[in-house]
Amino acid sequence: MTGWDLQPQGISSVLKTTGEFAAKIEKHATSYGKHLQSAAENAGTISADGDSGGGGKGGEAKGGLVALALSQFAEHTTPDLKFIAARAGKSLNGAMDATTEYxxxxxHMAERxxxxxxxxxSAPDLDPKKPGKQTG
Incomplete structure (x- = not known):
């Protein structure tokens, strides 16, 4: 590779679009747990005495196997969704920082x-004895 040819406008456009999608992921990750909780609460239960839905005997908590499975699924996948959103944000910031430094x-190179x-x-100075000049 002989060099880089970055186009700031193109990079800015890609970062903007990617940032918008990352924000959507974060929004969905936030509502994700709420949706699974609602699904778990409305999944109903099955008990040995034929009672279904409504929480079972003696005021037991609402739930059942489906609710338990959804709860465990949410517990194990929510951190992954949060990680994906955080990783996307960190990657976007890194790309922006790298472009800025480039x-x-x-x-700086253009100035030098x-x-x-x-x-x-500049015109050459032919007087070697001028103050401030080094000889040799």
Missing amino acids: LKGGQ AAQAQTKAL
Whole structure:
């Protein structure tokens, strides 16, 4: 690879679009647990005496096998969704920081090149004994 050819406008557009999707993932991750909890509460129960739904005998908690499975599923998958959203955010910030540093470096190199060009184009001084000049 001979060099990089980054286009800040293109990078900005991609980061914006990706950021919008990452925000949607975060929004869905937040509502994810609520939806599973609602599904678990409305899944109904089955008991040995034929009672279904409504929480069973003696005020037992609502639930059953489906509710338990959904609860455990949410417990194990919610951290993964949160990680995906956090990873996306961190990756977006890293891409933005890398692009910024690349552009700063390019600007710094351009400034140094301009200084070198100005120095090279200046008239030569033929007086070697002028104060501030080094001989040898």
